[in-house]
Amino acid sequence: MQKVFNNCYDLDRRCYEKFGLTEDILMEHAAEGMARHIRDTCGDKEQLLIAAGPGNNGADGITLARLLHGDFDVSLYLPYGAKSAMAKIQLERFLQLGAEPVQSPPLQADIVVDTLFGTGFAKPLDTKGIDLVDSFNGMEAYKIACDVPTGIDPNGNPNPIAFHADTTITMGALKKALFSDHAKPYVGRIEVVDLGISRTHYEHHTDAFLLTQEDFTPPLRTNAASHKGTFGHLCVIAGKKRGAAVLCGSAALRFGAGLVTLISDRNIDNLPFSLMQSGDLPDTTSAIAMGMGMGYDYDPILIKTSIVEDDIPILMDADMCYVPWIRTLLEKCSKTVVTPHPKEFSVLLKTLEIDNVTVSEIQRDRFGWAKRFSEAYPKTVLLLKGANTLIAHEGIIYINPLGTPVLSQAGSGDILSGLIASLMAQGYTPLNAAINGSLAHALSARRYKGANFSATAEDLIEEIRWLVN
Numbered sequence: 001m002q003k004v005f006n007n008c009y010d011l012d013r014r015c016y017e018k019f020g021l022t023e024d025i026l027m028e029h030a031a032e033g034m035a036r037h038i039r040d041t042c043g044d045k046e047q048l049l050i051a052a053g054p055g056n057n058g059a060d061g062i063t064l065a066r067l068l069h070g071d072f073d074v075s076l077y078l079p080y081g082a083k084s085a086m087a088k089i090q091l092e093r094f095l096q097l098g099a100e101p102v103q104s105p106p107l108q109a110d111i112v113v114d115t116l117f118g119t120g121f122a123k124p125l126d127t128k129g130i131d132l133v134d135s136f137n138g139m140e141a142y143k144i145a146c147d148v149p150t151g152i153d154p155n156g157n158p159n160p161i162a163f164h165a166d167t168t169i170t171m172g173a174l175k176k177a178l179f180s181d182h183a184k185p186y187v188g189r190i191e192v193v194d195l196g197i198s199r200t201h202y203e204h205h206t207d208a209f210l211l212t213q214e215d216f217t218p219p220l221r222t223n224a225a226s227h228k229g230t231f232g233h234l235c236v237i238a239g240k241k242r243g244a245a246v247l248c249g250s251a252a253l254r255f256g257a258g259l260v261t262l263i264s265d266r267n268i269d270n271l272p273f274s275l276m277q278s279g280d281l282p283d284t285t286s287a288i289a290m291g292m293g294m295g296y297d298y299d300p301i302l303i304k305t306s307i308v309e310d311d312i313p314i315l316m317d318a319d320m321c322y323v324p325w326i327r328t329l330l331e332k333c334s335k336t337v338v339t340p341h342p343k344e345f346s347v348l349l350k351t352l353e354i355d356n357v358t359v360s361e362i363q364r365d366r367f368g369w370a371k372r373f374s375e376a377y378p379k380t381v382l383l384l385k386g387a388n389t390l391i392a393h394e395g396i397i398y399i400n401p402l403g404t405p406v407l408s409q410a411g412s413g414d415i416l417s418g419l420i421a422s423l424m425a426q427g428y429t430p431l432n433a434a435i436n437g438s439l440a441h442a443l444s445a446r447r448y449k450g451a452n453f454s455a456t457a458e459d460l461i462e463e464i465r466w467l468v469n
């Protein structure tokens with residue numbers, strides 16, 4: 001898990017005050033980090049275009065130009081001049097090499113480094129900025145963004161145009177803006193550069209964490225004297241669209257639940273042999289999944305009562321966001337996970353009378369809305385689906401950036417529900433179940449070997465069998 005921050009201004013200030021470092025030292029390390037990356041990944045003497053803005057993001061770029069001048073064919077372009085104090089100092093140093101910024105950017109380069117605007121990007125790009133970013137995006141070059149790609153605002157929302165980086169080298173620590181859904185197509189690979197002290201010292205407390213593959217702890221069986229009951233009994237409520245419950249149950253079995261039963265008031269034909277069915281909740285139920293394909297008018301009154309009385313761990317997805325009685329379950333049960341996609345989340349916020357917001361308002365501030373929900377319902381774990389999935393609990397947000405477009409197909413959400421509910425049935429805490437279920441979901445998509453448009457829900461369930469860490 002890595003820490004993620006709104007921005008690094010406070011952390012920089014702490015460096016000056018607590019560790020006696022200067023802005024100059026931090027900037028030298030920022031540029032040295034980019035130079036190291038370029039020396040390690042690109043050949044000598046390649047044509048390097050550095051577009052530097054007027055502030056300290058631009059100052060990083062001017063510093064980089066000084067570091068690489070002589071080893072690379074460097075064109076430093078300053079479309080807005082150098083305005084911040086550090087940008088002026090760095091430009092003076094660059095000029096001392098006998099070098100000059102170029103008056104216009106070359107039409108082609110091997111490497112383009114975007115140091116136009118970083119965390120200080122505060123107003124819409126002007127025509128000059130739009131044309132420049134557009135021309136950089138059109139170049140066949142290796143593209144590096146310094147700190148944050150130009151055009152991505154502090155909430156991670158792109159201007160009508162933003163720099164498309166292959167790699168974003170970000171300074172000091174990770175920023176939330178890099179992990180919005182809207183920013184995902186622009187940031188490319190993300191690397192963090194230390195600024196004169198290790199991240200352990202640079203980083204302070206935060207409310208957001210990035211999940212990595214190393215955080216994955218699958219339910220490996222270590223008890224040789226186990227039996228099926230050792231690994232829990234998941235019940236999936238099957239409503240109108242029974243296929244959704246079948247996918248959920250199949251994924252849950254594949255991820256280690258000892259028993260999985262579909263609960264339905266009617267007989268379900270052609271169930272896979274490994275899934276059981278029942279009209280009532282068995283006494284051995286250790287977790288429940290409901291909402292996927294359920295329908296909005298389903299009211300399992302008896303089941304609801306048992307869930308509340310026995311405080312059974314429960315995962316709620318999809319149609320559960322539309323039913324008013326979700327509120328009772330969220331308020332009365334102590335182990336709940338809710339897994340909406342943005343449209344369902346907008347409905348859920350309304351159903352729970354938290355707020356009335358559109359999907360696009362949610363997508364523009366996913367961190368803010370996830371945090372608001374988790375503060376209103378501190379017992380519940382929220383998993384907000386998306387290109388970068390957010391998991392929120394007690395105001396802390398965990399980001400899973402590992403999902404891919406392989407997952408963009410019907411049934412993928414049902415599988416996610418099955419994975420999380422399976423772990424809840426096996427005794428994981430709701431938070432650990434959400435984190436590990438979400439990682440398993442993304443990792444199975446990454447393992448899939450076919451073309452990225454071709455995976456079916458069944459293919460993804462097959463991949464789960466290989467998920468050992």
Ligand SMILES: NC(=O)C1=CN([C@@H]2O[C@H](COP(=O)(O)OP(=O)(O)OC[C@H]3O[C@@H](n4cnc5c(N)ncnc54)[C@H](OP(=O)(O)O)[C@@H]3O)[C@@H](O)[C@H]2O)[C@@H](O)CC1
Nearest residue numbers: 026030054055056057117118119120121122123124125147
């Ligand atoms: N502090 C340190 O020690 C370290 C700092 N570091 C680096 O500093 C970066 C932050 O620097 P920063 O705060 O100067 O902000 P930055 O991103 O350069 O933008 C501000 C400038 O852009 C301008 N401007 C903004 N939007 C605009 C637009 N649309 N169109 C036109 N102009 C626009 C704005 O103009 P103004 O609004 O003032 O008129 C101002 O001139 C950070 O991302 C990292 O790279 C690292 O080296 C680590 C150490």
Ligand SMILES: Nc1ncnc2c1ncn2[C@@H]1O[C@H](COP(=O)(O)OP(=O)(O)O)[C@@H](O)[C@H]1O
Nearest residue numbers: 385386387403404405407408410411412413414
């Ligand atoms: N481009 C993508 N990148 C990462 N994850 C994705 C992408 N597209 C879809 N997903 C994931 O796939 C799942 C889709 O869930 P959902 O929309 O509920 O599907 P369904 O209801 O059809 O099963 C979510 O977990 C979402 O995060």
